[in-house]
Amino acid sequence: MKDELEVHGDLAVAADPVAEKAECRISLEELSIGCCASLAEQIRQGLAEGQHVLLDLRQCQEVDTAGLQLLLCIQNDPAVNLHVHWTAPSEVLALKAARLGVSSWINAGVVER
Numbered sequence: 001m002k003d004e005l006e007v008h009g010d011l012a013v014a015a016d017p018v019a020e021k022a023e024c025r026i027s028l029e030e031l032s033i034g035c036c037a038s039l040a041e042q043i044r045q046g047l048a049e050g051q052h053v054l055l056d057l058r059q060c061q062e063v064d065t066a067g068l069q070l071l072l073c074i075q076n077d078p079a080v081n082l083h084v085h086w087t088a089p090s091e092v093l094a095l096k097a098a099r100l101g102v103s104s105w106i107n108a109g110v111v112e113r
Helices: 033-048 065-076 091-100 103-108
Strands: 005-008 011-014 023-027 052-056 084-086
Touching (some): 033 052, 091 103
């Protein structure tokens, strides 16, 4: 049986959220405008392959508003946020999120691993 994909915005998500899925783990030391396009593509590929995506933000030391916006877009899309989560953020990322007033959005995507 061929996997079907649903398209939500720019991201394709496997249509069967109940099926057992592999995990695509992406470790990030930087979450800035310079890496957002390639990160978004990695996320798209993982989702297209039917994987859950886990962003490891524990070592993220360089963060800008574009990077935070990417996390907020993921968290704001209910079809995508079921499949993409992240670890507790680094202190740098948490402080920048707090400064911009988006800590609750960032914390909503955290899974303990």
